[in-house]
Amino acid sequence: MVTSRFHQYQVVGGGLPSQSDENPKIYRMKLWATNEIFEKNPTKIKNYGIWLRYQSRTGYHNMYKEYGDITMNGAVEQIYNEMASRHRVRFPCIQIIQTATVPAKQCKRESTKQFHNSKIKFPLVFKKVRAPTRKLKTTYKASRPNLFNSFHMRYARASTEPRNLGGSS
Secondary structure (H helix, E strand, C coil), X not given: CCCCCCEEEEXXXXXXXXXCCCCCCEEEEEEEECCCCCCCCCCXXXXXXXXXXXXXXXXXXXXXXXXXXXXXXXXXXXHHHHHHHHCCCCHHHEXXXXXXXXXXXXXXXXXXXXXXXXXXXCCCCCCCCCCCCHHHCCCXXXXXXXXXXXXXXXXXXXXXXXXXXXXXX
């Protein structure tokens, strides 16, 4: 299970009822800290839209980002990592204004829309060879695992073969 560094808190509060205002407005604030609030369905990938404001070297900027993740905490973790890598913005300089779960039809960013295809496939780059039966399985092997599969070797051989560069053959 992936553990994220930031976790979501929800703080709810409001004023006490008085004669002038019998039903005071109740406010809810979402905060991210190092403890966690769990999602209702932590196995389904959802799209999250995050509105944020950050301070750069030249001033303040507003931004909207979309991420696909299992939890809101994971999406917030992604935004902090992306802002640190792409924009060199540190954690204290980022203010999250609003977060929302975005349906697939309302997603704007191409980076999240590319995963909405139901027929999407991913290549299996390193296929681990397993013993055909439990009886043949061993805990310790006499040789190291060979991590180069035939796909990599095919391209390595093709790039190292000598080429004829227009000379006489």
